[in-house]
Amino acid sequence: MAGTTIVVTSGKGGVGKTTSTANIGTALAMHDKKVCLIDADIGLRNLDVVMGLENRIVYDIVDVVENNCRMEQAMIRDKRYDGLFLLPAAQTRDKTSVTPYQMKELIEKLKEDMDYVIVDSPAGIEQGFKNAISGADRAVIITTPEVSAVRDADRIIGLLEAEGIYKPEVIINRIRVDMVEKGDMMGIEDMIEILAIELLGIVPEDEGIVVSTNRGEPIALNDKSKAGQAYRNIARRIMGEDLPIMKLEKESFLSRFKKLVGLS
Amino acid sequence: MAKERLQFVLVQDRIKLTSDEMESMKEELIEVLTKYIDVDSSKIEMDVKREEDMTALVANFPLKGSR
Numbered sequence: 100m101a102g103t104t105i106v107v108t109s110g111k112g113g114v115g116k117t118t119s120t121a122n123i124g125t126a127l128a129m130h131d132k133k134v135c136l137i138d139a140d141i142g143l144r145n146l147d148v149v150m151g152l153e154n155r156i157v158y159d160i161v162d163v164v165e166n167n168c169r170m171e172q173a174m175i176r177d178k179r180y181d182g183l184f185l186l187p188a189a190q191t192r193d194k195t196s197v198t199p200y201q202m203k204e205l206i207e208k209l210k211e212d213m214d215y216v217i218v219d220s221p222a223g224i225e226q227g228f229k230n231a232i233s234g235a236d237r238a239v240i241i242t243t244p245e246v247s248a249v250r251d252a253d254r255i256i257g258l259l260e261a262e263g264i265y266k267p268e269v270i271i272n273r274i275r276v277d278m279v280e281k282g283d284m285m286g287i288e289d290m291i292e293i294l295a296i297e298l299l300g301i302v303p304e305d306e307g308i309v310v311s312t313n314r315g316e317p318i319a320l321n322d323k324s325k326a327g328q329a330y331r332n333i334a335r336r337i338m339g340e341d342l343p344i345m346k347l348e349k350e351s352f353l354s355r356f357k358k359l360v361g362l363s
Numbered sequence: 364m365a366k367e368r369l370q371f372v373l374v375q376d377r378i379k380l381t382s383d384e385m386e387s388m389k390e391e392l393i394e395v396l397t398k399y400i401d402v403d404s405s406k407i408e409m410d411v412k413r414e415e416d417m418t419a420l421v422a423n424f425p426l427k428g429s430r
Binding site: 244245246249250253254256257284285289293294295 | 370
């Protein structure tokens with residue numbers, strides 16, 4: 100099958116790499132794609148928790164690399180979609196337990212049987228990051244509308260280019276329309292212009308993310324959530340669909356008022 | 364506000380110069396240019412832009428008395 104490997108990275112921590120990886124993977128699986136998520140954050144694994152699969156881990160990526168088990172033994176099948184798998188990180192080892200070369204080999208083998216392999220990169224630009232990008236065909240950079248996060252995204256674009264991964268795409272996470280409109284938050288166009296990079300999608304700030312993370316149910320499964328819709332759109336764009344970027348509108352005074360008095 | 368601060372740090376990150384080095388480069392450039400042309404040194408703009416296949420230092424040196 101020879102699928103595509105996508106690395107999800109950011110430089111800065113806490114901008115939503117793991118949440119995005121889980122949701123993009125889930126949304127792709129909704130379209131009957133065969134997907135394997137790899138948690139490359141060795142020592143600080145979390146993708147298992149966000150996916151709600153933490154109690155099924157027996158083997159991890161370091162076990163595969165060290166030949167303690169076969170790849171299939173370490174791959175955990177998702178509860179909801181038969182075509183979705185997770186290859187968890189080791190929790191009690193460190194980043195040097197896997198080399199970029201081993202990672203690349205592992206991904207090459209894995210993608211023979213998958214439509215998409217999605218690698219959740221750790222924060223930072225050290226070995227964990229280098230491992231995560233080593234087998235990537237495409238890169239998705241996550242940022243938030245903050246100077247620090249966009250600055251780190253810019254560094255990452257440069258580092259990816261140096262490694263031969265051109266034309267990364269960006270997801271701008273945690274947008275708050277009310278703040279953008281008041282001029283308290285950088286606008287999407289400004290960030291895209293400064294980074295000179297293709298926009299893969301925007302994800303609005305959504306309290307539901309906290310709930311979904313705590314439950315281990317990716318928000319892409321939630322029909323009513325705007326953030327869920329955003330991730331489902333992003334997955335369709337990854338599959339090659341030309342879908343317009345979601346319009347975010349501030350709730351008007353009237354609609355807030357209607358909600359308040361129970362008219363809508 | 365945020366946009367300007369972001370642009371400022373990115374110039375330094377992309378060109379890998381400190382703001383002091385950037386400033387002395389600017390001064391030296393002015394020095395060379397004023398040997399030949401009349402530059403309005405109060406209106407100089409310098410920016411590092413990422414284009415399709417390269418990163419470029421884009422500088423604007425307005426001429427004195429020109430409009």
